Amino acid sequence: MDYLYYPGCSLEGTAKEYDISCRALFEALEDRLTEIPDWTCCGATAAQCVDPFLSVVLPARNLALAEKTDTGLDVLVPCSACYLNLKKARQDLWENNALRAQVNQVLEEDGLAVNASVRVRHLLDVLTRDGAVDRVAQLSENRMKGLVIAPYYGCQCLRPYVEFDDPEQPRSMDALIRATGADVLAWDMGAVCCGASTATTKPQVGKELVGRILDQAKTAHAVVTVCPMCQMNLERFQSRSVPVVYLPQFLGLSLGMPAESLGCGMNLSDIRPVLSRVAP
Amino acid sequence: MHLTDIREKLAARPDLTRQLAQVKEQVATCIQCGTCSGSCPNAGFMDMTPRRMWRAVLTDRVDMVFSSQTFMLCASCYVCTLRCPRGLPLTGAMAELKQVAFGLNLDRFKRSTLFYKAFMDNIRQYGRVRETEMMARYFLAVKDPRVPMSYTGMGIKLMAKHKLHPHLPTWGPGRLAPLFDRAKQQER
Incomplete structure (x- = not known):
């Protein structure tokens, strides 16, 4: 299937390998990603803290650009924070005509208009519900056999919008991981918060919350993530070395794709234990 | 921060006063059960639990509210919102408290x-x-x-x-x- 792609700012910087591996994986699965032309920041955490109106206008601009492509395609978002901002704006604009009119008066400045018809979907939603599981199973030849993987979902792809998984006991990643031949770690930390941006302002928070999560992953060979903020925190606050990889990196490796084509040299954690165990 | 400073600053900003009133309305049916506090991953780092924060908002203790760091420690994980038995938009309410605090331009x-x-x-x-x-x-x-x-x-x-x-x-x-x-x- 084809998708419109909204990478978001992190994927151009600290999460570059997430962008590289997403694009490479979708190409290997023969799905086409079309980057939304001229996309801009969704407002991140900053806009909603200081300017509620801009926190709608900024994502709305990107929704308008997606609609302008006139493709009717779903918007695929790999970053959970961008996903929530775009999704929330889409829902609010859909339900509130007055807000939509007000936002459109601002977007006129850019020659744009939003009608909030586009569907916003997280990467994990797309990978688990659009047939990727079967294709990974066919192509992976159980290459990841012998590995135990801890699926880490974080928060904002699961909550507050309950779209594709249980918001407290998520299971959607299990099938994808098993399709590679690997085993899934039975744990209950997959949907427990890593501290997000509060770990940046208060490192003590990051140390304790991430410590609790990684302690439970002791028997796993790696933790797999679907969010740049989670990835950053899990890699930054390690008391002992745990490989942390993005889900598309892991799936790409299972398909036999070269590590470099998935940005595997860019992770901050030491992921060599995973790379060396991938069956050739 | 003295009580009068925060009250004076709020009085000078009718827009923020209105916003704070909206937060109060959002949590008006809070039954003080503490599910939010028990669910919050950062509660242990807060000087006041979320449950107490809502009580302070409901009783107009703006001094207590804005001399606390609690809302700044909200990581927007949405577990309290998900679990609140009254269905209150608690994560959103925390974000609004951040907006008011930044709007007041408090030194802290x-x-x-x-x-x-x-x-x-x-x-x-x-x-x-x-x-x-x-x-x-x-x-x-x-x-x-x-x-x-x-x-x-x-x-x-x-x-x-x-x-x-x-x-x-x-x-x-x-x-x-x-x-x-x-x-x-x-x-x-």
């Missing part, structure tokens, strides 16, 4: 205020966040050498992975300036 939140300002200026200028320049501008604004130093270790790691991309700053009106200005007009 100065660092976060400067951080978010640097962030928004960066979006206005370039449309997308250029992390390296944004942090540089934030460091200049805080005027405290200990702040950039606390990020040195992380900076070196990121540099080694070629994840820091210093761009030359571009001047001029800013890529999203017209949009930002129009939004400001609309808000009035």
Whole structure:
């Protein structure tokens, strides 16, 4: 299937390998990603803290650009924070005509208009519900056999919008991981918060919350993530070395794709234990 | 922070007073069960649990509310919102308390205020966040050498992975300036 792609700012910087591996994986699965032309920041955490109106206008601009492509395609978002901002704006604009009119008066400045018809979907939603599981199973030849993987979902792809998984006991990643031949770690930390941006302002928070999560992953060979903020925190606050990889990196490796084509040299954690165990 | 300072500052800002009243309305049916406090991953780091925060809001204790760090420690994980038996939009209410606190320009939140300002200026200028320049501008604004130093270790790691991309700053009106200005007009 084809998708419109909204990478978001992190994927151009600290999460570059997430962008590289997403694009490479979708190409290997023969799905086409079309980057939304001229996309801009969704407002991140900053806009909603200081300017509620801009926190709608900024994502709305990107929704308008997606609609302008006139493709009717779903918007695929790999970053959970961008996903929530775009999704929330889409829902609010859909339900509130007055807000939509007000936002459109601002977007006129850019020659744009939003009608909030586009569907916003997280990467994990797309990978688990659009047939990727079967294709990974066919192509992976159980290459990841012998590995135990801890699926880490974080928060904002699961909550507050309950779209594709249980918001407290998520299971959607299990099938994808098993399709590679690997085993899934039975744990209950997959949907427990890593501290997000509060770990940046208060490192003590990051140390304790991430410590609790990684302690439970002791028997796993790696933790797999679907969010740049989670990835950053899990890699930054390690008391002992745990490989942390993005889900598309892991799936790409299972398909036999070269590590470099998935940005595997860019992770901050030491992921060599995973790379060396991938069956050739 | 003295009680009178916060009350005076709020009185001078009818827009923020109105916003705080809206937060109070949002949590009006709180039954003080404490499910939010029990669910919050950061409750242990807070000077006041979320449950007490809602009580303080409901009883108009603005002094208690804004001398606390509680809402600043909300990581927006949405577990309290999910579990609240009254279905209250608690994560959203915490975000609104942040907005009011930043709007009041309180000294105790100065660092976060400067951080978010640097962030928004960066979006206005370039449309997308250029992390390296944004942090540089934030460091200049805080005027405290200990702040950039606390990020040195992380900076070196990121540099080694070629994840820091210093761009030359571009001047001029800013890529999203017209949009930002129009939004400001609309808000009035």
